[in-house]
């Protein structure tokens with residue numbers, strides 16, 4: 001069955017192999033040295049005191065048979081002490097395991113979040129947001145369960161098995177061997193199933209990621225779905241993904257339950273062997289009744305954790321699959337940021353020299369050579385898909401050229417420190433993203449510490465007062481999720497103010513094609529006209545009125561520069577520019 005929802009994601013974020021993930025997880029656990037030490041010690045104490053019960057019990061039975069009252073009291077005291085110790089170690093175990101587990105999860109989430117800020121923009125055109133959210137949320141939840149509740153059982157199980165086996169061999173090696181006869185069968189059986197279990201869990205994680213991804217997308221696009229009467233289609237798609245997830249979980253559960261049953265049968269065979277052999281020895285007076293009682297208790301103690309571990313194996317696989325998916329995010333290539341040359345000011349020019357940019361197999365910019373000098377206003381125009389936004393991203397250092405170079409004041413952009421560069425050049429983006437909060441909050445994040453008064457004076461200086469006049473709350477009006485409460489023009493204005501508060505030397509305006517009313521348009525033009533008096537302006541627009549602000553116009557067509565010149569020069573030439581602005585160019 002091919003659903004196609006994970007193909008791209010997995011190609012980009014490869015899940016790690018099981019063993020490597022396990023070792024890495026162990027490293028993450030022991031990273032918290034003190035807590036993990038307390039954790040391991042308390043788990044071991046708990047299981048050791050648990051393993052000593054049957055011995056105390058068997059010896060007490062023998063004391064009763066021998067009618068030795070003082071020995072009986074001694075064993076009773078030992079019994080009680082063991083309970084007492086276990087009570088405290090259990091408490092320590094629970095607390096420390098939770099702390100270790102939550103610490104590991106927190107570190108994973110923190111580092112993957114940090115990584116998501118560092119990956120190049122391309123990453124996000126490959127991997128969908130919902131899938132990433134699912135990894136960081138759902139996958140880490142599966143790890144949390146495992147570490148908090150199951151891992152203590154694994155460690156205590158393993159120590160119980162080792163200690164119980166030691167005691168069994170000490171008491172009666174022959175009987176001990178009998179109880180271990182079934183172990184190889186168990187081992188082979190587990191190995192055979194391992195791959196299937198892992199594959200199955202990978203499927204459950206992928207399908208839940210697909211659901212989260214789909215949910216995020218559908219909710220974000222709810223207007224579109226309603227407007228186009230596509231609710232049924234959305235539902236059908238969701239239902240299919242949900243069904244995939246359902247069957248993946250059922251398969252996983254089916255596999256684990258049949259695994260559990262088979263293990264129980266193997267255990268029963270082991271115990272029957274011991275009871276048979278033990279009874280024969282007892283009748284032959286080779287061992288005492290107390291020892292046989294203790295031994296049978298040990299066989300059970302020995303198998304219990306094995307059965308538990310076999311069931312845990314599923315949770316373990318599930319969480320390892322989850323961990324490998326989070327590690328894949330953490331391991332993704334960060335933006336290669338080699339630049340270290342700090343730039344305090346922009347002095348002469350930005351130059352693109354034979355810049356070529358490719359997306360997968362399409363060429364978005366081909367050998368583009370342009371120069372933008374300080375103080376100049378340059379418009380970049382062209383049909384939709386011509387490569388204008390790509391050019392913006394290259395100049396902003398958000399996209400690295402695949403060929404050619406970009407120089408700023410004669411230094412290669414790749415050598416320039418990105419942070420300092422982005423203080424000089426600020427974008428007004430095509431789709432300004434607004435966070436839920438007030439207008440003020442949305443401007444403030446671009447420059448922390450800015451006051452309402454400073455923003456207000458910028459609004460006046462750039463003649464943008466009209467834009468927010470209809471909002472009763474002024475700068476404190478809520479923008480709504482993704483800025484839904486604002487008009488296109490108001491959103492645009494917030495985006496412009498975000499740029500202005502940083503007091504940049506260069507502004508790149510990549511303007512939305514969406515229509516805004518003529519008054520907002522005039523406001524934006526006025527603001528840009530004021531800015532060009534003191535700064536460098538790069539304008540990308542379909543709007544003729546904005547283009548008139550430019551000293552020079554660069555025309556892109558299919559990723560190539562086809563025309564360049566002033567408005568009056570281009571107006572008289574026949575070519576793409578004339579085609580685009582036939583009516584406006586009088």
Ligand SMILES: Nc1ncnc2c1ncn2[C@@H]1O[C@H](COP(=O)(O)OP(=O)(O)OP(=O)(O)O)[C@@H](O)[C@H]1O
Nearest residue numbers: 125359360364382383384385386387388389390391
């Ligand atoms: N992330 C991407 N992955 C693959 N192809 C892309 C990506 N971004 C842009 N492209 C392609 O590159 C070409 C140039 O896109 P670009 O966004 O630069 O156009 P544009 O000139 O800004 O168009 P518009 O005027 O519509 O904004 C287009 O063919 C587009 O399909």
Ligand SMILES: [Mg+2]
Nearest residue numbers: 388389390430
């Ligand atoms: Mg664009």
